[in-house]
Amino acid sequence: MAIFKLHLPIVDDIKQKGLKPALLAKVDEGVTRLTAGLGINDIRSVLRGDPAPRPNPRVKPHADGFWFHMRPTYYHNLVTPLYPQFRLGWLSVYFMVFETITGVFLMLFYTPSPLVAFENMLNILSNVPLGLFMRDLHRFGAELMVLAVALHMLRTYLTGNYKKPRQFTWFTGVLLLLMTLGLSFSGYLLPWDQLSLWAVTIGASMVEAIPTPYPLNLLGDQWFGDQYFIGTFVNNLVRGGPQFNDNGLLRWYLLHVLGLPLIAFVFIGVHYYKVVLHGHSLPPEAEKVGEDTAKRVPMDQRTYFMPDIITRELFYVVLVTFLCIFAVTLGGYHAPLEPHAEALITPLHTTAPWYFLWLQGMLKVGDKVFWGLIAPGIIFNTLFVLPYIEVGPSRRYADRRIGLSVGMVVCVTLSMLTFMGTPWYAVSSSADQEIIAEIVPQTHPGPLRATPWDELTVGTYEAKNWEQAPTPGLKGLLEEYEHAVATAQAKDKEGQFKNLDGLLIIEEWQDGLKKITVRVTWQDATGERTASQDVFLHRDSNYGG
Amino acid sequence: MTVRVVTGTIILAATMMIVAFIMVNEPNRMTDFESGYKGRSVEAGAALYDTNCKGCHGVQGEGIEGVGPALNARDLFDGRRLSEIGWAGTAYDYVFSSISGGRPRASSAFSTYPQRMPTWSSDFGGPLRPDQVRNLADFVMNWETTAMAQPAETPTPNPNAAGTDLETELPAGDAARGDKLFNGQEGTYGCFGCHSLAAGEVKVGPSLAGIAGTAASRVEGYAAEKYIRESIVSPSAHLVEGFQDLMPKTFAQSMTKQDLADLIAYLMTK
Numbered sequence: 001m002a003i004f005k006l007h008l009p010i011v012d013d014i015k016q017k018g019l020k021p022a023l024l025a026k027v028d029e030g031v032t033r034l035t036a037g038l039g040i041n042d043i044r045s046v047l048r049g050d051p052a053p054r055p056n057p058r059v060k061p062h063a064d065g066f067w068f069h070m071r072p073t074y075y076h077n078l079v080t081p082l083y084p085q086f087r088l089g090w091l092s093v094y095f096m097v098f099e100t101i102t103g104v105f106l107m108l109f110y111t112p113s114p115l116v117a118f119e120n121m122l123n124i125l126s127n128v129p130l131g132l133f134m135r136d137l138h139r140f141g142a143e144l145m146v147l148a149v150a151l152h153m154l155r156t157y158l159t160g161n162y163k164k165p166r167q168f169t170w171f172t173g174v175l176l177l178l179m180t181l182g183l184s185f186s187g188y189l190l191p192w193d194q195l196s197l198w199a200v201t202i203g204a205s206m207v208e209a210i211p212t213p214y215p216l217n218l219l220g221d222q223w224f225g226d227q228y229f230i231g232t233f234v235n236n237l238v239r240g241g242p243q244f245n246d247n248g249l250l251r252w253y254l255l256h257v258l259g260l261p262l263i264a265f266v267f268i269g270v271h272y273y274k275v276v277l278h279g280h281s282l283p284p285e286a287e288k289v290g291e292d293t294a295k296r297v298p299m300d301q302r303t304y305f306m307p308d309i310i311t312r313e314l315f316y317v318v319l320v321t322f323l324c325i326f327a328v329t330l331g332g333y334h335a336p337l338e339p340h341a342e343a344l345i346t347p348l349h350t351t352a353p354w355y356f357l358w359l360q361g362m363l364k365v366g367d368k369v370f371w372g373l374i375a376p377g378i379i380f381n382t383l384f385v386l387p388y389i390e391v392g393p394s395r396r397y398a399d400r401r402i403g404l405s406v407g408m409v410v411c412v413t414l415s416m417l418t419f420m421g422t423p424w425y426a427v428s429s430s431a432d433q434e435i436i437a438e439i440v441p442q443t444h445p446g447p448l449r450a451t452p453w454d455e456l457t458v459g460t461y462e463a464k465n466w467e468q469a470p471t472p473g474l475k476g477l478l479e480e481y482e483h484a485v486a487t488a489q490a491k492d493k494e495g496q497f498k499n500l501d502g503l504l505i506i507e508e509w510q511d512g513l514k515k516i517t518v519r520v521t522w523q524d525a526t527g528e529r530t531a532s533q534d535v536f537l538h539r540d541s542n543y544g545g
Numbered sequence: 546m547t548v549r550v551v552t553g554t555i556i557l558a559a560t561m562m563i564v565a566f567i568m569v570n571e572p573n574r575m576t577d578f579e580s581g582y583k584g585r586s587v588e589a590g591a592a593l594y595d596t597n598c599k600g601c602h603g604v605q606g607e608g609i610e611g612v613g614p615a616l617n618a619r620d621l622f623d624g625r626r627l628s629e630i631g632w633a634g635t636a637y638d639y640v641f642s643s644i645s646g647g648r649p650r651a652s653s654a655f656s657t658y659p660q661r662m663p664t665w666s667s668d669f670g671g672p673l674r675p676d677q678v679r680n681l682a683d684f685v686m687n688w689e690t691t692a693m694a695q696p697a698e699t700p701t702p703n704p705n706a707a708g709t710d711l712e713t714e715l716p717a718g719d720a721a722r723g724d725k726l727f728n729g730q731e732g733t734y735g736c737f738g739c740h741s742l743a744a745g746e747v748k749v750g751p752s753l754a755g756i757a758g759t760a761a762s763r764v765e766g767y768a769a770e771k772y773i774r775e776s777i778v779s780p781s782a783h784l785v786e787g788f789q790d791l792m793p794k795t796f797a798q799s800m801t802k803q804d805l806a807d808l809i810a811y812l813m814t815k
């Protein structure tokens with residue numbers, strides 16, 4: 001009597017069919033299980049683009065498979081060309097996944113502590129194989145993701161997709177926009193360089209301005225001896241204490257790697273569920289006003305997910321991945337890394353990342369409470385409720401003149417605010433500091449550091465005599481210097497800086513080290529004045545340029 | 546459709562080739578980054594040195610008599626100083642930990658420095674971050690090549706030293722050269738590190754503005770020149786009220802008669 005009986009069907013199969021056919025049949029069975037219904041031959045026929053056989057095995061994965069059940073079995077022919085979707089929602093999902101993969105790689109080498117975070121970055125760049133590559137990809141992907149999400153929102157606005165019945169799709173979209181911005185901002189802080197510290201300082205000073213309304217301020221005064229306790233509390237929350245500290249960094253880190261991605265993935269699920277539920281909307285002109293035929297796709301208007309959409313999407317994955325990799329290698333994109341965070345050195349022009357420049361621009365317009373808190377609050381709340389208050393029935397462009405004009409005005413205003421956020425539209429500091437910051441900026445290498453080291457011949461040079469410089473590198477540098485001096489002179493309308501002059505003194509300092517003094521001289525009411533900045537440059541430091 | 550599959554495959558191959566190329570290049574790239582980063586560290590160290598250290602160790606690390614030892618000197622790198630102090634680690638470790646922790650007590654066996662080397666690393670309560678201390682150590686170690694090129698001689702006692710005797714004859718003084726000696730353009734005395742010439746400004750020592758006048762009245766029976774001479778060669782003999790005995794005691798040996806005369810001549814013009 002057998003207590004234990006082993007039955008290996010494969011052995012019988014091999015006996016029956018021979019080794020090769022039996023193994024092939026087994027592999028085919030495995031593939032069919034993995035794809036929830038498609039065997040090897042079915043997959044090959046999908047990739048070849050053969051017409052679907054009858055009965056159609058390609059429908060099964062949509063019913064039984066986890067991944068495919070999320071995707072529609074077929075699309076309307078009218079939504080598969082570039083217009084109306086421009087693949088932007090798809091791109092947003094792509095970048096979310098892309099960022100997760102590259103992010104997990106970086107996470108392996110990163111510790112969220114102000115003591116070592118910056119060193120970790122250097123270690124990633126100098127000691128981790130593919131470290132620079134992954135970091136560049138992660139940063140590049142993050143910027144493109146913000147762009148993709150913003151453009152996706154713009155396109156759903158333009159084609160009027162927020163209208164009934166897709167109000168909630170739009171609502172979750174706005175949440176996703178906030179997640180995306182939050183992910184970018186929190187990621188910005190992690191390298192713990194000057195950029196990080198000053199970005200979070202600006203951010204924290206904005207929330208610190210949250211007012212404590214009457215009568216809470218009186219209670220706060222009584223309970224905590226602090227009239228502004230709400231602002232203080234939020235400030236402590238984001239900085240970890242009155243000064244930015246390790247608790248603060250840990251919080252932003254957890255938000256970046258755990259909190260926000262978790263919420264974002266959940267809401268991408270909700271968002272896409274609603275998209276499929278209501279169907280991809282047809283181009284506005286393809287439907288009668290007030291009708292929504294997205295779910296009723298006539299037989300002769302169908303583009304099947306398999307084979308068409310899936311091969312197309314695989315193609316896009318390959319293409320976009322290629323473009324990203326191309327950009328960070330041959331394209332020369334590199335994520336910036338500034339010097340170690342230093343609370344005592346305020347860079348002359350701190351700029352927010354480009355997608356927050358509009359906010360920085362608004363902060364230059366007026367006070368923090370209104371322009372930094374109330375105005376953005378109004379903007380995002382308007383976005384949230386937009387589909388519930390703009391209830392015009394027609395999605396056609398011709399019927400939405402007001403809506404589209406408002407959209408245009410908003411875009412133009414944002415561009416203008418973005419411009420105002422850049423240093424060009426700056427509350428410029430004194431002329432001498434502007435000139436020095438032009439030659440040796442604190443936030444990026446700048447022209448002096450980019451000049452080839454060997455061409456910095458020891459000596460004293462005047463910017464205005466740039467043409468006599470002994471080497472081409474020095475000539476270019478001094479010309480730029482003179483240009484900065486001339487620009488500052490032209491800007492000085494009140495005549496506080498008479499006879500501005502630029503001087504460059506290059507000394508040999510150590511083996512392979514030069515000391516360069518950038519000195520600006522001028523005259524004002526009190527007489528001769530000078531301002532200088534010393535910079536040391538090493539032979540190997542390789543700032544590029 | 547087939548076009549898509551074919552181009553897709555080609556692009557995939559291209560992508561893999563780029564990645565493979567990067568992988569192959571990674572070791573070189575990482576070494577380049579390392580040396581580039583080292584260069585930047587030296588730069589940062591130079592700037593930190595300029596603000597924190599030159600007052601005691603000299604603008605170019607040449608040291609200041611009686612204040613701080615030379616850091617660009619051969620004996621720091623060729624092991625002599627290390628064995629003198631019984632250090633078992635490398636010169637880099639020695640420099641790094643000297644800067645990090647400072648020297649708890651001026652090591653009187655080897656030096657006559659009245660002020661101790663301060664503690665710099667925030668690990669031990671100092672003002673600089675550990676990475677900044679590393680920058681400083683990289684900067685100091687960058688003196689190695691030029692220091693090792695110096696001849697390995699040991700200093701011989703100076704026969705022309707000023708000495709502590711106040712009565713020996715001095716050569717005629719040159720106030721212009723004294724100016725240079727005082728302000729550190731010549732020699733390594735570093736007087737300016739401790740003495741200001743602006744009235745009332747106290748550094749480590751008193752301001753020497755108007756010293757020609759005050760010197761005459763400091764000590765009963767001393768002429769101004771004699772008082773200044775004594776202040777330099779035997780600083781402990783008469784202390785200025787309110788100051789500690791911090792002026793280096795080594796000038797009598799390290800200074801030539803000519804230097805002493807020039808300095809006195811210079812100070813007599815103040």
Ligand code: HEM
Pocket residue numbers: 085087088089090092093096149152153156161162166169170171172173174176177180268271272275279280281
């Ligand atoms: C992480 C961010 C986002 C992801 C991953 C995402 C993903 C998607 C995807 C895959 C689609 C379907 C196809 C397409 O239109 O490309 C879609 C549709 C849609 N999205 Fe998003 N989206 C995001 C953000 C947003 C934002 C910020 C908004 C607007 C505030 C928005 C509003 C909509 C609307 C209204 C549709 C329906 C479009 C239609 O039916 O044609 N989404 N989204």
